[in-house]
Amino acid sequence: MNAAPKRPLLSRVADAVYWMARYIERAENVARFIDVNHNLMLDLPRGSSDQWQPIVDITGDRAIFQERGGAATQENVVRFLAFEPEYPNSIYSCIVAARENARSVRETISSEMWEQINSMYLLVTAQTRKGLPEVLPEFCRQIRMACHLFHGIAQDTMSHNEAWYFLQLGRRLERADKTSRMLDVKYFILLPSVTDVGTPYDEVQWTALLKSVTGFEMYRKKFGRISPDKIAEFLLLDGEFPRAVRYSLVLADEALHAITGTSRGYFSCQSEQRLGLLRSELDYAQVEAILGGGLHEFLDSLQTKMNAIDECIREDFFAQHAAPARAGA
Template identity: 50%
Template sequence: MLSRVAEAVYWMARYIERAENVARFIDVNYNLTLGEGSTLGHQWAPLVYTTGDEGLFEELYGEPSREAVLQFLAYDQRNPNSILSCVANARENARSVRETITAPMWQQINTFYLMVRSAARQGRPLSEPNDFCDAVKLASHTLLGLTYATMSHGEAWHFAKMGRLMERADKTSRIVDVQYYLLLPTAQDIGSTLDVVRWSALLRSASALAMYRRIYGPITPTNVARFLVLDRDFPRAMHFCIVRAQNSLCEITGSAVGTFKYRTEQVMGRLRMELDYTSIEDIIEQGMHEYIDHFQSQLNELGKVIHNDFFLLPTNTTEVAQSPTQSQSQTQVQTQSMS
């Protein structure tokens, strides 16, 4: 399989997943703050931290407001992680590998892009983002279903699956981190209705509320963290994502779990083993923020070694490996080898 094809399919899936997650964050935060602007107005600023773009936002907009954050996250093409930018980048990657993806997939990506671009021109989410966010999530899920049902489950499919799951693990870790450190209630709010609403909002951002209730019942911060970080069966839990991403990696390389021929397999296996043998008590003792920060650093390293092992052309390896690499979750990786 050509490295340019693997890279394009991998990033197509990552960008679509990223767009969906940003829509999730906007939707849940809007519902959480609706009618409570004076009390919860500061909760719009943390959404920018979720995507890791607080520096760029401050440079472009200065002080955060609901309108500014919505514009920045939904439509601003200067923001590489806005919904519009992500869908446009996914479409460009898909266009470059039309021979690899299926016609229904290309049609859905194109329809997705035209829908977001049309909404951007009308400025719809600035006043009422719920319908727009629902449309983004539905478009993403439709593409996921078409990918599963119409594309052969070979190398290209597994590269797409691996990229999607890595992006999902990153965004789940970020929203957990933000909830613990930027949206924590005051001492008098702990255990109150407001506190439960906030933790419920975190679960809803991952479509996890119903499954959490089925397993744990009452909402507590410790169990919410245990579910979103360590659960092996829920599709948006960090542990689930890494296990399934490793499965796809093994399908690509042909290696058995626990062995490695590539640096990527070693890094992925180490990350999976840490999640396998970590308890929520260990995480709390270490500190949630410190644990998430370590996890994101490992994801960034994993992104780098995937790029080096599978996407670099042999003639470019030395030159590119010496250049600085930014956080995979904060900036788009340029796909120079697409042409």
């Protein structure tokens, strides 16, 4: 066993850092959802109606949206997902929550990280006051770039200590969850007609999906032809692409082992055991089997397992105290 670190990490601080990272990743992914859907709608054949309901569905928050009583128009959905202060998973709420968490651990993270989160906050609050963005893709790009910048700053200004690994853990788990939901969008989205399956129009949608996770180019290099099962394999099981579920879980697992100091292949707590199991499952999974059992069903169970891992992390590391600022979930 390692000697106690000179500067032990407060449970509350670990919790806040972990959630700060999750919220930033969540904000980035919601911006990606909106961007890809907007892009898709532009490619719809003339005469077919816009579909904005599917991206509400993939967040898992359809009920909350419906309570608000609006139709699933572009305006309503973008307002809800991007700017609604009352909806805890909107980009706005995520960035506010990330900032609240960052504020409570300002002495742990670097000043540069804090300033970057703060400028994201100023960006999103200014846009919220102004109303819907005139050029939606530009707004989504700004959010994406701001999140990239945050991670770059974190990488280079914060010591890669225990708190940093909690940041990585939160970020990777959130990303694995969101990529799995992105992949699920094809389950919810309706093609203009059943006969469109496998047509060029179908290909347009799959391409847009890859682009939404910045995976189009990397996919092309690896598999060339656009094919649904290869895309599922790429986004779920790839061991090199940074937004793939398996890759994200591998990094999450590494972060967790760095936190506990347990050797790889062993586990010292529930979270390590669960995450290790899920990781191995993906390490040895075959896409044919997944598709055979139903992709949507697989993704659903994947998300359930990741939620359970999150619960275990809370139990193992944060549970000794009341929860910090948390917008939702």
